[in-house]
Amino acid sequence: MRKLIYGMNLTLDGYIAAPGDDISWGGPPSDELFRWWLDHERESGLTLYGRKLWEAMSSHWPTGDQQPGATPAEIEFARNWRDTPKVVFSSTIDKVDWNTRLVTGDAIAEITRLKAGDGGPMSIGGATLAGAAMRAGLIDEYAIATHPVLVGGGTPFFTALDGWVGLNLVETRTLPGGVVLTRYETRR
Template sequence: MNVTLDGYIAAPGDDIGWGGPPSDELFQWWLDRERASGLSLYGRKLWETMSSYWPTGDQQPNATPAQIEFARNWRDTPKVVFSSTVDKVDWNTRLVTGDAVAEITRLKAEDGAPMGICGATLAGAAMRAGLIDEYALATYPVLVGGGTPFFTALDSWVNLTLVETRTFPGGVVLTRYETKR
């Protein structure tokens, strides 16, 4: 997830404009990450944001080669949307209206490619249930003072091992951690 230095994925009013467009280098990192994912799991809010742009992102004027590839990969990658209010999904996507933790647990038990969890509320439920194996944060050098936090309240500590750090243009710092089991 993209996150502010003070730990928010959205400023008050669900404003996600604090980060601006990612550098080409960071965008390529996210594209490579998406290519490695066999399934993307979305909460409603991020699904609505992504599905409002990426189905035709490759047809936008001035789309870069990486953005064209991201749009194509986004459409082709299987996706699951967890929502009780969304009534229709497209682009290689299925809708789950029931218990997200139970479905993620079931999906993890299958022998498949890595899954990505997209959206703070969905990720928070997975965090509390101990279902996240890796955290990847692109931290932007901005403080927004409030909004939607990336991390949720947890019932117990989660110990992590740092596996990657990288600095991108604009002062964005990527940190990737694996969960110690």
């Protein structure tokens, strides 16, 4: 069975975006944080996206390695992003590119099917999609980069759940700028 990892940058008060889908609170990541996300993405055998995150990622990373001033890590991230198989879950878009498959039907049924298959870990991103997977008990690990900022509202990282979910801490690290990385595995 494949492992499903939900990871994002978030504010100290638990939001991945401030009101109006504003993600400027994170600023440019430190080299160390960017490298950590790159390593996280390289370990993923398949990336699952909700529509909003797909639109944000696909607006930059297909040509991110060709941008003036792209760092070696950004070049590597762009190449890895294009090469990694991706699945986008959306009922409002009709076309995806860059090694990507579109699923318009039942996301939970498809994620359950993908988890039951062979292969490396899968990463999932996008609050709505990940929230549905969280409520269905499909998330195996949470990878969180908490930034020292409070935004007071917006899109929460965690969704409302029907019951408690026990977690085991597997990593903690402090990075430049006061960003704290934490990884938790779900207790089964």
